[in-house]
């Protein structure tokens with residue numbers, strides 16, 4: 001292990017990662033209780049870090065966001081904090097529509113095993129696409145985008161966070177990797193058009209580019225809902241190999257994450273230390289905006 005690569009990684013130890021591919025309904029109270037039960041189940045099965053899907057407390061759809069939105073301190077984060085503490089796990093609590101003054105954000109909150117909130121991420125790239133005859137979706141109709149990147153510190157090392165469409169923007173994962181994260185984790189909810197095309201490919205791409213673990217956690221597919229999630233929650237290792245995945249049904253996907261794999265991958269194929277920042281600059285240095293957008297390059 002070269003010193004240069006070692007110093008870029010935060011102190012880290014192996015952990016068991018669990019992705020809860022939750023069956024989400026239109027009933028918020030039920031979703032919260034069900035998510036709570038599944039977090040505890042993952043904890044009983046030995047998980048150290050548990051992840052929920054994007055928009056786990058409401059159906060996914062721009063029309064639902066205003067109806068289900070709640071303040072940051074509300075029933076959803078109360079449940080998440082309690083569940084993290086009861087299960088004794090780090091919890092990357094999916095996302096929910098957060099009402100903040102007169103705007104709605106797609107918000108991810110993360111907790112330590114004592115139930116303290118240790119990070120929030122507001123989806124930075126809103127899902128606005130139009131594939132004629134297939135899917136049209138415009139999150140920006142009701143949501144406001146976040147303006148900063150988020151990495152959390154855990155006893156297992158640093159973890160970078162994004163939400164779904166954020167996965168398509170490679171800079172986010174690259175910044176996280178260069179800031180010493182061992183994994184990039186995305187609660188997400190791809191669909192039946194882009195899911196089969198890109199869901200796994202994007203995760204493998206982010207993993208192989210950055211030589212880090214990448215995981216994405218989807219809701220289970222509900223064919224009676226308006227939006228049919230792709231499912232297939234997946235964990236990819238730093239070599240780009242899928243080490244755990246699923247179909248579209250409710251399940252919990254588990255894998256062991258070993259930060260040593262990040263180090264050895266970077267040693268065998270030393271991209272990490274071969275970057276030519278003298279030619280194109282270091283994205284981790286140039287992208288450093290706070291929640292107000294200060295620091296953004298003009």
Ligand SMILES: O=C(O)CCC(=O)C(=O)O
Pocket residue numbers: 054126127163164165166168188189190191194195198
């Ligand atoms: O990027 C995609 O294809 C899907 C993104 C998405 O569903 C989302 O951001 O919620």
